[in-house]
Structures are given as C-alpha cells and as structure tokens.
Amino acid sequence: MNTHKIQFHPYQKKITVQDGANLIRAALEAGVHINASCGGEGVCGKCRVIIEKGKVAGGISEKLSRQDIDEGVRQACKATVKSDLVVRVPVESDIDSSILNLQSTPRKTARIQEMNLDELKEKGLFVPPVEKIYLELPQPSVQDNLPDITRLISSLKLNHDEHRLVVDLSVIRKIPEVLRKNAFKVTATLARPVREVGGQTRIINVQPGDTTDRNYAVAMDVGTTTLYGQLIDLKTGIALAQYGQFNGQISYGEDVISRIIYAEKPNGLEKLHQVVIESINKIIKKIIQRSKIDPDEISTITLAGNTTMTQLLLKINPNSIRRSPYVPAATLYPPIKASELGIALGDHVAALVYPAVSSYVGGDIVAGVMGSGMYRTEELTLFMDIGTNAEIVIGNKDWLACAACSAGPAFEGGGITFGMRATKGAIEDFSIDPHTLEPMNITIGNVTPKGICGSGLIIIVATLFELGVINHAGKFNRDLNTQRIRQTEGIWEYVLAWKNETQIQRDVVLTEPDIDNLIRAKGALYSGCMTMLEAVGLRIQDVDRIFLAGGFGSYVDLEKAITIGLLPEIDTDKVVFIGNGSLMGAKMSSLTNRIRKDVVEVTKKMTNFELSETPSYMDNYVAALFLPHTDLEHFPKLKSRLDALKHTV
C-alpha cells in the first residue's frame, strides 16, 4: 500500500500514514489538536481544516459552504488521505506554536510481540502433545489372531519404538471397525505424557487410512468477559482461525465475585458451568466453520482462565475463593475428557486446563507467563494483565512473584460515570485545545459519543493533567474560564460532549469521582508492583521490560499511561504488548509438549502475594494515589516535561 506524508500547520508536525487513512485520526496520532465533539461522525462540524496541498477524498457535507469547499476546507473526521498533504488547522487565537507542540506527545502504543513459531521449530520444541502415526498392520490369521489392540501396540513398539502405551476405552470400542475398514492400515493418535521419562503415552484415537496430515488443536482463553478460541494446525503450527465471543455467564454477574455469589445459589454452579460450555461450543463451531476442517481431526484442547473461571468450567464450587483466606479448591487440574465437560469435541479429546497459582492469580496469568516466555529469560520483567481483573507478575527465569490487584474495573470502564467497554461510540482518543479547552473526541467507529472506554479514560485524564486542567490530586482547576468545567450537584466535571452531539441525549462528562476511581485503580497496580519489588530488594528502575497483556493493552498510549503513573517511567520501547496472554499460553501448550512439564515447575516457583495482607502495600498504595505519584522523582522525564509545560502555558 502507498503511504503519504502529511504536514500540519501551524503545528510543526508531520506524520506518514497509509493511503486512505482517516485525516482526524492521523492528526491525533501526530499530536495535532483539532476541535471535534461528535467523535468523528461529522455532525458537529467543528473539525474544519484547510487542505493547502494534495488530495483527500470525502470531508464535504452541508456544514460547508460552496466557498469553503472551493477554498479547500474539509471536515477532517470524514476526509481520507489520498496523497501527500499540507493541512492547515484553524486556531482560534494567535498562540505560540511552542504551546501547540508541547500540548501533546504523539500517541505511542506498545510494540506487539507474537509467538515465535520459527524459534520453537529451530529449538526442536515444536512437539505437539498429540501426534499421529500411520501404521500398516499385518492382517490377522488363525495362526496370528492377536487382539486388535495388541496388534496395534505391537506394531507401535516394534516399528516406532513406542513404549509404555496405555489405551483409552473409546479406542477399544472403535478399533474392530476401523482396522477392517481399510485393510488394517490405520492412523493412531498418541497423547504424550507430561513427563518424558516414566510417563505413559496414551493411544487416544484410531482412524482408517493415513490421516497424519490432518491433526488440529483448539486453544482457548476463558475470560470473565470474553472467550477467545483458536484453531491450530498441528502439522504446521499455524492458527487457521480465531473467534471471540462474550462469556454467556455475563448475564449472571459482571465480575468473578458476582459469579461466585451466583454459583452459591441452588443450581447456580451447574448453570454457570453449562453456560460457559455453551460459549466454548459456539466458538469451536465458528472456528471449525472458518477453517473448514473436519471436526473429528481435532485431537486436543487447551483452556486457560482465571481461577474462578476455571473452577466454573470444571464445575468446582468456587465459594471459598471469595472469602478470606481465599483458598481455591485446587490449582492443578487433572486432564479430563472434553466431552465429559460437555465440550463438543470427539470422545478422544482430552481437555488440558492451565494450572493456577492462587485464588486470584489463575491459569490465564500462568498461560501468559508461559506464552510470553518471561519464565525462561534473564531480564527482569514486569508482566501486567489488565482485564476485568488486574494481575501482576514480576521476575525472570530465576524467580517469579505474582499478585492480583484490587484495581477494580476502571480500565474496562467500570465505576466511571460514562464508562463503557471498548465498543462503538466509546471515546478512545482525545486531545484538548490548551487555549480554549475545547476537546477533540475520537470514538470507536467514528460515531457520536456514548461514553469513555478504558484507554480513552487514560488519555483524557493524562491530557487534562498535562495541561493543568486537573491537578496532582486529580481535582479540576476551579479557576479556568470555560463552560466545560462545571459543578453539578456538588460534583466537579468536564463536559466532553454536549448532549446534542451524543448518542444518548445527555452531556458526556468526566467527573472528579471518575478520576478518583482511575487513580485508585492505577495506584493499586503500581503499588502492587512496588510492594513485590521491595519484598525482593529491587526498585522499579530495575525493570528491564514490561509485558502488557489483555485486550486493553494494545490501545494504551504508553506516554499517557506513564503520565498518570499507571506504568513506571521506562523507555517505551521496552513495553511490549503480547495481546491475549492467556490465549497465547494456551496456543503454546498446543505446540510444544515441553511447556506442560515446565508449567508445573513455574506455578510452584511463582510466589503469591496476598497484597491485602501485606503491611507495606497500604503505604505504597497511599503514595500512589496521585498523578503520577507522591514522589515525582520516580518520573524524572515526566517531571521535566510538566515543568516545561508549566513555564509555557
């Protein structure tokens, strides 16, 4: 695809974008503010820009006069870039361009790291937990009338050096017909043991003929809110299809605690179990359709979820998880037939479920640790999984400490007046005119705003803080001359969008209690890291690398996250987004059997911190209840940037 260069005046900012990029998003990415209230739907008409050079498509509506159009005026939110451009952004007064350039850093999201299949292959670790072997057995005669299974096992021993074999009853049930269907030429599916030495290989399936080139796995992240499944070709290691689906349990409670409470009702556990299995089956159906494979050729499924999701999946009553001293029923789960759980896969398929560490550091986090590879590197890594719950792991190949943070759901929009999930109509990007304090709202789907998603919230609060609209303690500057900052029923708020510019016929606002909630959430995460680091005698500056996991992480503007003190101040290049760590780990388990042995060691190695029971945690937490932190010395670069801004404004 072509790329185009855009130069914004009077800002001295440039950016290179793909052909067809949206102009207002390009501006925001370049750190250029353009007033825009309607989220990008084109109804407020505020985002007028003048195309001084080059060509855009669209951007013309009844909001513009003939003369406007002739002069090159376009609505940035509706214009797409078709060539190199010079764009002039009208500013409402003559302001120093230094202000313009300081007011926003270019948006920077984390580098995305995916699983390295080639590395696995190079290291000889691409050994899936299920393998198919094709056999041509001698046909029985009166002189050689071994039982069918014995015939199969003899050939595996003799010709393939397979030993310590055990057989599933389902295989015994199938084998007479399968052998006789294709002249005793069969493919046996072998499930490898966790322990290479002393473990038993299980014959889980037999099929007529040679099916060795059709062998698939399902990897699944069982999230509190959303489930994601992947269909993986075990011949190549490649994911053929992926699908996400809300967890059907949402109707019974948004978070794990309310699910646990529901599970305590009569038949509640059965219901929640059944509902999550239905969600899993929907995903399996979808990824089978999309990849166009024969479902009978799926040999294994690996699932990862937090401890509550795992217990509900396995129909284990989770009630002791939510009560001190927070004891899960188990953290290691035996392999179980997928069909026994109600999962719509063949009788031969064992469901492997990721082990957990504790009640609040579950298999999803362990899967992330495995998938990211942090457990086998030297670098001191901080792993943060921010979802409906937030968990932290710190460590490297020598030690690992983990904790769940009572961060609350602010990062997913929970507890925020106009908070919402990252779906259509959520303000996900934001800028502000430092002079007029008029906003630039960009919503998901470029529609009029409905609310604010988690990554949007971080950007809004950080931006307002950088310009002094809110202070260190998260309070609005009461002296600013704008209608957008006001007090409603005693609560101070900033109006992001007036009601006629929204989908909901109400002013969309950010309130001081919202900011408090965000500060508490980021404070919990940050102080969790601090507490664990102190416990092992390290400082936050020693962190070599940050892995962000969870859907949230891919949209977070890293500089803004540092600005509010959600992330420690490190080189943003060291922040890596691994996406869905749980799914990544589940996939990894499908590709390399080695990890199944390692994972038990890793869970044993992971020291769990019950932060609420750790005395220093409260001190760290209180210190983190500021923007970015009580102690700005932890954020030297931010400090100097804020100082510079202060002098300019």
Add this chain to the structure above:
Amino acid sequence: MNTHKIQFHPYQKKITVQDGANLIRAALEAGVHINASCGGEGVCGKCRVIIEKGKVAGGISEKLSRQDIDEGVRQACKATVKSDLVVRVPVESDIDSSILNLQSTPRKTARIQEMNLDELKEKGLFVPPVEKIYLELPQPSVQDNLPDITRLISSLKLNHDEHRLVVDLSVIRKIPEVLRKNAFKVTATLARPVREVGGQTRIINVQPGDTTDRNYAVAMDVGTTTLYGQLIDLKTGIALAQYGQFNGQISYGEDVISRIIYAEKPNGLEKLHQVVIESINKIIKKIIQRSKIDPDEISTITLAGNTTMTQLLLKINPNSIRRSPYVPAATLYPPIKASELGIALGDHVAALVYPAVSSYVGGDIVAGVMGSGMYRTEELTLFMDIGTNAEIVIGNKDWLACAACSAGPAFEGGGITFGMRATKGAIEDFSIDPHTLEPMNITIGNVTPKGICGSGLIIIVATLFELGVINHAGKFNRDLNTQRIRQTEGIWEYVLAWKNETQIQRDVVLTEPDIDNLIRAKGALYSGCMTMLEAVGLRIQDVDRIFLAGGFGSYVDLEKAITIGLLPEIDTDKVVFIGNGSLMGAKMSSLTNRIRKDVVEVTKKMTNFELSETPSYMDNYVAALFLPHTDLEHFPKLKSRLDALKHTV
C-alpha cells in the same frame, strides 16, 4: 444337628444323614434303587418302603391303606428321617444282592473349596485395591492458604508417606465443601496402582469425618445366562450379601453367538449394553439392601465375564469374535468409571474388568484361574468351567494352556429333547431297577418331572450304560424286555416318566440323539484336555487335581461323570468344586491388590489353543465319541467295574 444312621434291606447299604433328611434322597445317595416316577411329589405311589426300625415323619397318603400304614409302609419320597432307621425296600423279584450292590455307586459330588481369607491375611496379602485414610488437616489461614487439594496431599505425604498421588476431578469438586463440613477432618479414599513401584496412587474420594470403618467392594460375575454379585466388607474381607439375577440379555439370544448377531443390528450393541447394565444395577441394589450399608461407601467394583459379555458390558462391538480368525478387540481393559458405564455407583468408583486371553477364553476363566490359585501351585491342575460355554485350563505355576470347547449347551440341558435348566421339576438324580428297568426319578423341588437337567442327564446316561441298557456307542439295547424302551418315529428312546406322572402331560423320554449330544459334548471337553496335554507332552494320568467351576459342577456325580468319560479317571478326592470361579476371582481382586499385577502376567502366560484349528484335536475328538472312550485303558477302574457288572447281570 443330629445325624441318623440308615440301613437299607435287602441292599447291604448304610448311610448317615442329617435329622430331617428326605428318605428317598438318602436312599439314592446310598446307591439304593427305589422305583419312583413322579420325581418325589408323592403321586405315583411307587416308592413304598417298610420302616422296620426307627421313626420317620410323613410319608403317609391316600395311596397307602390302613393296613399298609400299620405294617410300617411309607412313601419314601415324602418321609423324613427322625431317628436311626432300618428300611426294607421291596424288590419285585428275588435278585442277587450282588446285583443290587453293583448297580450303583453311592453318589459322590466334588469337595467344595472356598476362598481362604485367613491365608490371605496370614501372608499379608489382604491389601484391598482401595484404602481409606483419616486425616486431621491444619485449618487454612492467611499465612497458610494452600489450595484444598494441596493441603490434603501435603498431609498424606507428610504423615502417611504417600507419594506419587494423583487426584480425580470429582474429588476436587467435592473437597471445598467436605473440608469445611467437619473442621478439616476428613477421610481420603486411595485407589492403589497395579504396579507397586512406579505406579500412581489415585485419590478417588474425600468424606467428612472418619469413615475408615466403612469401606466396601462389589464383585460381580457377568455370565451369559446369570449374573452374580457379592458385597464385600473391605475392613474384614467378609461377603455381606450375594445375589444372582438372570442376564437381561437372554431375551436377545441364549448364547454368545446369538448375542453377537443381535449386537450387529442397528442399536443392538447399545441395547445389549444397556440391558446388562440394568441387570448389574438390580443386583447392586439388592446386595446393598441386604447388607444394609450406605451405597456411598462402596469404593470399587470388579467384574469378570467371558470375552463377549465383557465387550458388551464395555460397549465394544464383538462382531469379529464370532468370525474366523476369532479376534477380540482387546483382552486388557483400562479401568473406567463405573458411572460412565451406567453402573449405579458413586462417581469415584472405578470398574475393574478382568482381562481375557482370547475370544473364547475370557475374563471369567482368568478370574477362575486367579481365584482358584492354580496359577501359583506346583500341581498339574485341570480347570474346567462348564456353563453355557465350556472352557479348559491346564497347567500350574510354570505354564498354563487354555482352550474353549465347542461342547454345546448339553450340560445346561440345551439340545436335549426334554433338557432344561437346573430348576424345579428337572430330574436331577436317577437310578434304575436292573431287573425291571423301572426308574427312580428325583427332581429338583420333589415335584412331578418336567425334564432333565445337565447333572441329571449325566447320571441317567451313566446308569443306563453301566447296566448295559445303552452300549458303548450310546445306542439302546434293542432286545430288552420293557415298555420303557421303544421306537417313536424311528428314534429309540427310554421313557423316564409316563405322561400322567409329569407336569407336562407328555412322556418325558431320553432319546438316542440326546445321548449323542451328550457324548459329543463330553467328547469335546475330554479331547480338548487330551489335545492340550499332548501338545505339552503330558498324559491325562499326570493330572494331579481337577477344579470344576460353574454352577453345574456342584451337582455332578463324579463317578458317573467318569463313567461317561466327561472326567478322566482320577481319584475323586482330587476333584474340587470351586463354584463360581468368575465370582471368586472378582472377589479375590477386591481383597488383594497383588492379584491385579499377577493377572496381567497370568494372561500373558496362558497359551490359547484354537482347538478347531489344531489338527490332532479332531482325532482325539472322534476317539472320545464313545462311552466312556474308544480306549478303555484310560479308565481301568471303570473297566473292571463294568466287567464285573457284565458277569453279574
């Protein structure tokens, strides 16, 4: 109980019986003939005897005149012995008492051997495959919030030296509630591995409080015709209850071949599987009721059956069993959850299924070999299990050979004109007046005859042969002067009971084709033994011991069985009846885990002979198609007895 001595005149025979014994049965047991057609119901009035001394109860009916009664005449079939007696049997002519004494040997059945629990205990082998351990676990705190399962396992490791533990999902599901029900005082049920070294012990159940004194097992013989179950107390080793029940599959075919054919129909396999499970569940319900135990305290079930019954039980299609080269799907079966098979026992109960040797030497025979202990003694043992099918095992602790005989169902009354199962109305004992050829029929239940059961058939044929009524080839002596031997539609027969003396308003007869069928059946068994012995270079005379298994065996008159050549001529004291060998083996497995390791070795050691494919078998078979055999030198004692009889008669 009191015993009484009876002296029979003019026979010079005595017998000691229990107080209350039936007089006609006492006579027959002593080898004394008394005419009797009606089976012992008292309607034919033929069995008149004179009580010369002593006291009987009953034996008086309208068949006797006042004078008869005053003279001490009684109907033997209705009289019970109440003191020492001198009894005179009227004989229709003056015959030499030597004839009387030669005409019948006293009935002798095999010594019964039961399992020796004390020996097991003495040898330290009373180690059931499931064990309960009571634990008082430390209660969790914030400082010690191990998962419930980890807490349990730690205690088992630390305080009971249990290692290599694995856990069932069902235990994880139960443990949170169970631990908290009784202050973390629990009983864990452990299932032991087959291999003592390297095997994994499985935690299959947890229960609140101390339940170690309540631990039970079910042992079950899954027969083609009948199922027998025992409920065993694993604390003491004692069977608390036993119950038998027809196999519900009988409606779908009498023998294994017809069951296999039914299983080939659409849904046939599912149906037969379901029906046998229903029969099993009925038995379990009954033995639970009878023993008054809590069904949740049953920890294990062991089942033994022939290969077809086992495959139907496990829902494995048996169709290749009935077709050459007679290949079963498997002969070793993995442990499987009883509940998965539909067996109405707790989720934690594993069903252990006895392994087989081949398509026609199944787990029932292996169980018999294990239960009888023949696999661990020096003596050369011949094991015969005679049921709907007949199987032979020959060998000792060093070697074992086995075969199934196509004996047909004659021993169970099959293929015999008036053949029937050993139920009420079946002639089970018989004698004949050597002079008049009038019969003495004794039926099961002392009612008028309906037919002939297997053991009765052997006695009838042997008795007729001894007296020359039928010859070496099984043909009636056409020259005898009696209405009872006649030709009907070209077939020669002996009338056992005239129709007015029967329940069925038809003459009950024994035909030459019936005798042929019996000869073929016993010939198949005998020649099977011969063929196997020849293959290992031994003679029938080398046999030290015969074990008879199967319900049939307990009633067989051993001398008569030798007379027809069913058994080789050995000291009858060496013949031991072990009853239901399959059930005995299943019980043994419930009591000693050691046997589960041994059994796999034993099945590997058992050399299977496909007799129909062994050339010498046909020669041996043809030679055995005589009474007792072509070569009377195999039966020296019988030969001299027959010679003596010939001279006398």
